[in-house]
Amino acid sequence: MGSTPALAILHPGAMGAAVAACLVKRGHQVGWLRTGRSDATVRRAAEAGLTPFDDLAELLAQADIVFSICPPHGALDVARELAGFRGIVVDANAISPETANVVGDVVTSGGARYVDGGVIGPPPLTPGTTRLYLAGDDGDVANLFAGSALDAVTLAGAPPAASALKMTYAAWTKTTAALLVSIRETAAAYGVDDDLASEWAISQPHLAQAWLRAREQTREKGWRWAHELAEVGRTFAAVGQPEGFGVAASEVFGSNDDLAR
Numbered sequence: 248m249g250s251t252p253a254l255a256i257l258h259p260g261a262m263g264a265a266v267a268a269c270l271v272k273r274g275h276q277v278g279w280l281r282t283g284r285s286d287a288t289v290r291r292a293a294e295a296g297l298t299p300f301d302d303l304a305e306l307l308a309q310a311d312i313v314f315s316i317c318p319p320h321g322a323l324d325v326a327r328e329l330a331g332f333r334g335i336v337v338d339a340n341a342i343s344p345e346t347a348n349v350v351g352d353v354v355t356s357g358g359a360r361y362v363d364g365g366v367i368g369p370p371p372l373t374p375g376t377t378r379l380y381l382a383g384d385d386g387d388v389a390n391l392f393a394g395s396a397l398d399a400v401t402l403a404g405a406p407p408a409a410s411a412l413k414m415t416y417a418a419w420t421k422t423t424a425a426l427l428v429s430i431r432e433t434a435a436a437y438g439v440d441d442d443l444a445s446e447w448a449i450s451q452p453h454l455a456q457a458w459l460r461a462r463e464q465t466r467e468k469g470w471r472w473a474h475e476l477a478e479v480g481r482t483f484a485a486v487g488q489p490e491g492f493g494v495a496a497s498e499v500f501g502s503n504d505d506l507a508r
Contacts, residue, residue, distance in 0.1 A: 252311035254391070255279065255300075257325050259292055263316035265370030266339070266379070268295035269395035278306050307332045312388065313359075315340060316366070320474040322346065326353040333357070337388055339364030339379060343414055343481040347407035362388055363406035365413030371397035382408035414482040418492060421472055422479070424461035425496035431458055465500060473501030 255278040256267045267277045279292050281299040292299065300306040307313065312335040315325045322340040329336055336354045338347065338361070351361040362384045368377030379399045381388055383406045389399035402408045434443040447454045465472070480493030 252387070252391075253278070253309050254312050254314070255306050255310040256297070256314045256316060257328065258284065258317050258321075259288065259295070259297070260317065261291065262366060262370050263314070264288075264291045264295040264297070265372060266314065266316060266366070266397060267292075267297055269371055269397045270391055271296035273391065273393075273395055275391065278310065280306055303328060310334055312337065312391075314364075318471045318474060319346075319478055322350055323353065326350045329354060329359060330357045332359050335360045335362060335387060337362045337364050337381070337384075339366050339409075341365070341413055341417060341475040341478060342410055343478040343485070344407035344411045345481055345485050346478060347410035351406055361406060363409040364388075365409040367413060367416050371395070374398075380409040380412050382406045382410075411482065414479050417475060418479045418483070421476055422492050422496040423457075424464060425472075425476070425499040427454065427458045427461045428465055429495075429499050431462075469500040473497045476500060 252275075254267075254270055254275050256263055257280060259267055259279055267279070270277050277297050278300050279297045280301075280303050281289055281292065282301050282303075289299075307329065310332075313329060313332060315322060315336065315338045317325055317340060319341045322338060322342050323346065326336070326338065336359045338350050338354070342350065347363050351363065354361045363382040365380045366377065367380065371377035374396045375398070377397055379392065379397055380402055381399060382402045382404055384401050386401070389401050392399040402412070431440060431443070434440040444455060474497070476493045476497035478493070480490035480497065483493060484490035
């Protein structure tokens with residue numbers, strides 16, 4: 248690999264565009280496939296300084312490293328799009344280790360090298376807020392982000408260690424958010440929502456703000472979190488732990504149209 252590898256990203260949402268912007272600010276050209284993408288995504292990519300391509304084969308032909316950062320239910324489809332690519336594929340999606348293994352098999356069967364990734368934190372706009380954990384990287388990927396707003400951390404474990412870390416972290420942050428939303432919905436159904444809020448103010452004063460944050464996050468991201476929490480359930484079930492935490496949280500995010508859309 249040359250000293251200045253060509254990079255590509257499929258398909259950048261808010262997180263993917265922010266990660267790619269870190270690379271652009273480090274002096275790398277990052278290509279992306281704009282075909283079929285929304286106007287909002289096109290604007291986001293332009294603001295991040297990404298280079299648009301209209302043909303996937305042309306994009307992959309110039310790339311040494313491809314990042315897949317998309318909603319978790321699309322991870323496997325993106326991997327299949329990369330058939331024949333022989334560079335490095337970094338799958339940094341919120342998927343279970345089981346799904347990550349399938350993605351890795353698809354990627355490597357086509358001749359690419361697979362790096363398992365997991366992003367923890369918000370879109371990386373400020374240094375120190377966000378980590379990209381990597382498993383199976385020999386430094387080619389982590390070094391790209393040196394000095395950027397995104398901290399790239401190489402794990403000692405092999406793939407799917409990064410996905411396992413992401414899932415076990417999300418199991419706390421996102422299932423508790425779903426629980427708070429469901430608690431208040433249940434209290435309201437029984438007519439004791441105001442009474443519960445009053446009791447929280449006395450004995451659990453931090454929960455009111457946590458609930459407001461959870462409600463807002465669910466409105467903004469619930470459609471994506473529903474898929475991510477299903478992956479959390481699969482992560483637990485694969486090692487004999489109850490999958491119900493992730494499954495229930497996925498149901499909260501996915502079935503409540505008023506909050507999840």
